[in-house]
Amino acid sequence: MAWNWTLPDWPDFRYDVSALEPFEQNFLLSSGEILGAVHHISQPEREQLRIELLSEEAMQTSAIEGEILDRISVQSSLRRHLGIDPDSYPAKPREQGVAEMMVDVYSNFADPLTHETLYRWHQMLLSHDRRLETIGAYRQHAEAMQIVSGRLERPTIHFEAPPSERVMPEMERYADWFNETRPRGAQPLPALTRAGLSHLYFESIHPFEDGNGRLGRALAEKSLAQNIGQPTLISLAFTIEKERKAYYDQLEQHQKTLDVTDWLVWFAKIVLKAQQVTLDRVGFFISKAHFYDHHRDHLNERQTKAIARMFREGPGGFKGGLSADNYLKITGTSRATATRDLQDLVEKGALSRTGDRRHTRYWLNLHPRTATPGRYSKTGMPGSS
Template identity: 50%
Template structure:
């Protein structure tokens, strides 16, 4: 099989602009809603949204690569870098590194993409690694850079990137393209199209020994943020994680041709889902503040602990709802106290009760913002994105 970079039209990606037209309009409309929602936040709430958004993206972009990080440690690291109050806890190098990448991405949305920035990002995602030879520079191995699966005696090659000797030339061309297609560049592209092509283009080169997925998603995030000119992290990695296997299948299918309409259609739908997640995050913060204000001074410390624990789960809620058993575990209360505390939370309007007896569950009394999900069939085709 000839990969996309081995073909005569590389890297002149082609696509049908009319296929992306509606998605681009929806993205711009959503960007307006997102910016408008953010204006209703005070400074503290705005900082909270930013910290939680960056933390969630740091965790999920790492989880896509099979690395599970500690949420509290990542949040602490991000807060410290932003100059906010932090518990100063010790964090692992991987948690510190991905947190630094997110903060650098947020702070530098208006800047050009540079080789130095990419090398810095690679040092961040490679923090603490002792198994990599090339950290903070492009790969140099003479061995083929392949994405493979299956047994060692019969591997399946999903993709093979250009040899290391070509990476410097390819990356100079990629960086030039990315900056020319920016909103202020001479060859401006619409936000979703630019982000989708940028991600595929970068992943096709696969310039680093490891960490290409995390850096490639950061590049796509940068393109999306630049598309609406506001420093708000879009929940791209969270939506990709929700469609994890489809993501890799879509990338693999796109690596065989430089006609990328199908890939862009897939990426655009995922990015729109991500944008709607971010809007839901902001709506949740607004309703969360109202709920906490309404119960201030009316609940005891046990109830407050459980309420805050539920609120940590964000707009998608506490899996399975709150039960008496879960409450007792979190608050450390006996059955009688648990029953009184839960009844009190319903009475104050913090919780909504449903079900009876063993099936009784409690949910936060907060409007739920529905996040339209992308539905994808077994071949990777999008069935619905609403």
């Protein structure tokens, strides 16, 4: 099998610049929209938005690799590393590590890429893993580094990376390329083109024993942030996880060729989708702030608890809407009191109601107050953004 790194022109990737130009323009426009939308949020809300977006990315970049994390532990670790309202929730090793790496990527995005950067990220991410021979350094084992699936006796080899003795020279060349292609580098590249190439190029070297996917996505985030001059906070891993099969298929296909136009177009579309997810979340935060400005002083303790729980579900709300039974579980009140509370919330305009009897469902009544493209009227209602 001819892998991309075995080809004579490696690593001179070929692609159609004109095919990417519309995506590059849309990326810059959406980046400006996100920045403008965030300015509508107060500083405390901005900090909470940052925690939620970073924690979601930490959760999803791990989920892509089949690793499920404790969300509260991730958020608690992020708060500690960002110096924001630390709490006493116990920090678990995996969650602590990925949170620390996410903060490092976020805080030091402008720094040049070095081997030490990657070693530090790898150490943060995998210091808990006792299975690995080498943590915080490139792989050194003699056996081939392969991506495989299927039965042990008849595996399917999806990719084989360069042997370990080639990793250091390949990574020397990679780091030089990454730094030369940033905006003030010797050979600057447009944002999406550079991020897509940086991810595929890194994954094709596969320099570490484990964690390459998570580090490769972190490099794409760093690349995008450098091109726009600030942390992106876009939901890249969240969006990739939703299309995980296509993601792996695209990587596998384009690790056998140096013609990567289709990969870059696919990756560009993913980034634009990720930006829209972020815009929707910012819009949700703005609507949430306006909701509380209007209703905060008119809710009893039970209603406050239920509303807070609904907001924690995010822009999609409770799947299928909030039922009376949900309200009972959240508040621990009687059915008669729940009925009165819910009716009161509808009359105050805090909730809207659909269906009747056992099919009755309640939805947060959020009204858009800015030009942010994430528009909300009834959170979780069919047809809502």
